[in-house]
C-alpha cells in the first residue's frame with residue numbers, strides 16, 4: 001500500500017441501501033471496512049431525516065474507533081449532528097460557501113465535479129477534495145453527466161492541486177487505471193455494496209490499488 | 211385582533227408548492243402576508259437542497275423587512291444557512307436534542323404533536339411551540355395520524371404551557387373554534403395556497419381570528 005497524506009480516501013465506499021440485499025447497512029459497511037475500505041460516504045436519498053441521522057450515528061460508532069472517515073452526502077445538518085469527518089456535496093446540494101460557514105474550517109468538504117470547470121470552481125471555492133463524476137458511464141444511473149473518462153482525470157489532475165477521487169462505474173477491472181491517471185482514490189458503490197462478500201470485494205479492489 | 215406575546219404565530223401559512231397553480235412561491239407568500247399571515251413555514255418535500263435553500267433565501271429577503279417570522283420545515287441546515295427564525299420538526303425529523311445543540315437557544319423549535327404524549331414530550335424536551343396535527347382530518351393527506359379535534363386541543367392546552375398551533379383541515383369555517391379551544395394560532399395550507407386570491411383568503415381568516 002502506498003502511504004501518502006491522502007491515503008484516507010484511497011478506497012471510498014459510497015452507500016446505497018437499495019443494493020444491500022436485505023443486509024443492514026452497518027453490516028455491509030463493517031465487512032467492507034474489514035476488507036480495506038478507507039472512507040465511507042453515507043448517501044441516502046429517500047429516507048426521513050430521523051432515519052438518516054440514525055444510520056449516521058450507527059456508522060459513526062462503527063467507524064470512529066477504526067479511524068475510518070465518515071463523510072455525509074448532501075446533509076450538512078446530519079454531518080454536524082453526528083460529528084462526521086466531512087460532507088460530500090453535489091452541484092444541486094448546498095453551495096460550498098454556505099456549507100463552510102456552518103461547518104467551520106476543519107470539516108472536510110468534498111465536491112462532485114462533472115467537468116473541468118466544476119473542478120476548478122470547487123478548488124477555488126475551498127473544497128478539500130473533488131469527486132470526479134462519472135469517470136465511466138454506469139448502466140444503473142441515467143441521470144448523470146457524460147463520462148469524463150481517464151482523460152478527464154488527467155486533465156483535472158493537471159489543473160487542480162487538491163485530492164481527486166474518481167466515481168462512477170469503478171470496479172476491480174479499472175480501479176488501478178483511475179489511480180494511474182492521477183486520482184488519489186476511487187469511490188465504489190455497487191462493486192462492494194452488491195457483492196455477495198463485501199469484505200472480499202473490498203479486499204481485491206484494495207489490492208489492485210497497490 | 212388580540213395582542214399577546216404569541217401573536218407572531220396567530221396565522222401561519224405552511225407552504226405547498228404543488229398547490230400554487232403555477233404562481234411562484236414568493237408571489238403567493240407575498241400576497242398571503244399582505245392579507246395578514248403572521249408566520250410562514252417553508253415546507254419542501256421533493257426538491258434538491260440547493261432549490262430549498264434558494265426558496266428559503268428568497269422568503270427570508272421578503273419576510274425579514276416585514277417582521278414576519280420564517281420557519282423552516284425539517285431542515286436544520288437550511289434554517290442555519292439562511293438565519294431563519296426557527297425550524298419545525300415532525301416526529302420523523304431530527305430529535306429536539308440534536309436540533310437545539312446545532313441551533314442554539316435563540317432559534318425557535320416547533321414540534322409536531324400527534325397526541326397528548328407527543329405534546330408533553332415536546333414541552334419537556336424544550337420545544338418553543340407545538341403544532342397540534344392534525345386537528346381535523348384532511349382528504350388530501352392520507353398518511354397522518356387520527357384527527358385530534360377541538361377536544362384534543364383543549365386536553366393539550368390544559369397540560370402544556372408553551373404556545374399551541376393547530377394544523378390540518380383548518381379554514382375560514384373552523385379557524386375561530388381552534389383558537390377558542392385554546393390554540394394560540396392556526397396553520398393553514400390549502401385554504402391560502404390554493405386560493406385564487408391568497409391575499410383575500412388570508413384576510414378573511416385573519417378577520418375570523420379576531
Ligand code: NI
Pocket residue numbers: 255
Ligand atoms: Ni430531505
